[in-house]
Amino acid sequence: MQKQAIFQSKLLPYALVAPQLAIVLIFFYWPALQAVIQSFLLQDAFGLSTTFVWFDNYVELFRDPAYFEAILRTFFFSFAIAVSSLSFALLLAVMADKPLRGVMLYRTLLIWPYAVAPPVVGVLWIFMLHPSLGVLSRYLRTLGIDWNPMLDGDQAAALIILAAAWKQISYNFLFFLAGLQSIPRSVLEAAAIDGARPMRRFWTVTFPLLSPTIFFLLVVNIVYAFFDTFGIIDTMTRGGPGTSTVTLVYKVYSDGLLGGNLGSSAAQSVVLMIMVIVLTGIQFRFVERKVTY
């Protein structure tokens, strides 16, 4: 990673890295360190004194059934969002990969939702599926479904998953299309000459060759479901009804800032950090190697 041709200077390189280093140290390392320290401390109810409590905050956290539920819920949301969004996006990408007229137009019309912010996604979907005034709720009711995500936790969860998956379609579509276009035509032609029908060609040739893309997108979608759903949840359900849409990030937010439980919030932050580091590690280890089977 080193150039052969370089400049000699004693001070200039430090001056050049200084701004970024300063920002990273002040706004990244310092708060991360604070979170770790805070997670070992316990503050009394009035914030007057703090005591060092070793791993008490963590022990308490993992004994708390609400936290356990939030972990399971976050994983379930991630899984549901990733699978539904990926499969729909793959279908669209396979269609758009065909030599059709107007493919560029299709691509443009499918990628723009990437730019819609999570809170706006939340507002759009809660409006359509609002129990009393949503345009789609009317049809659900005529179908005999007692639709009220403000009261029914499962329906609220379904709504979050639907909205979050909708937003992610465009991103997945774009990467699937790029992945499909990088598959050499000659391989597909060879399979066609061997007499493989289109469906069979897809499952035996295209799909395996697409596995690096699928794996990469899976990790990206899980990270997305962990963090970017915050805006969607906060505008649609605010974690409710009850705690049925509280994810890990939402819990850090509500426990630390609304509930004032700093030690627990910090411990939660540290647990989240570890999870993200593991996910990123998996991504680097496998995606960099370009998984092909």
Place this chain on the structure above:
Amino acid sequence: MVEEEGFRRYVAHVILWIGIAIVAFPVYIAIVASTQDNALIANGQMSLLPGGHFFEVYYQTIFVGTSGSTREPVGNMMLNSLVMALAIAVGKIAISIISAYAIVYFRFPFRMPIFWLIFITLMLPVEVRIYPTYKIVADLHMLDSYAGLSLPLIASATATLLFRQFFMTVPDELLEASRIDGAGPLRFFWDTLLPLSRTNMAALFVILFILGWNQYLWPLLITTRDDMQTIQVGIRKMITTTDALTEWPIVMATAVLAMLPPVFVVVVMQKLFVRGLVETEK
């Protein structure tokens, strides 16, 4: 060419149009709702066709704001979002390109430790360290300021890695040539490297602008004054009051206005957008 019968093509077109309809429907509803009367919407009588209140709704949204919940003109919120998004995009590109330059073109003590310090920030989004970051920004008296809104979001390594990767592909002969011409490190950076990086910078700018404009959790925490709200925070506050009081046409007009700049950027600068997206993910 692999054979593609007419029927299959027809099916592909149909599936793609269904996909486009699913993707566009929520936005269509938002646009329609932003042109209608609030009483009709609140009764659940919303029409699926545009109404006649376009101008008055958008005028009120941009210049006046809601009458109940936030009372802040959305025009002002958009200005805040714009300043924040530009500060994040420009700031990140500026600090990253010079630090990548130092790391690639110089050899100096602690070069690798510094690179790793920056590199590790890739892993942790602001969401996992919100509370401590909030405290630091508060201690620095940067709550309710543009600096507080943008600086913590600039602290990430994606752009640095991207420029580092790009600089590694720039042929060494260019540096030797400009050295023969008597150019020093700053001259070489300004006259040779920056012009070569133009496309990369533009692609990165497009992505960072969209990400900056769409920030939510961070601005939600550190803005307390209504006049410092970004549009994403403002729209959430508009629906906090009890349902009956929510002014839906204004909420939907705000949603449309919040989507407009980033969607415009994606559609108009599609090539740069796709390039930026693919490169920042590498």
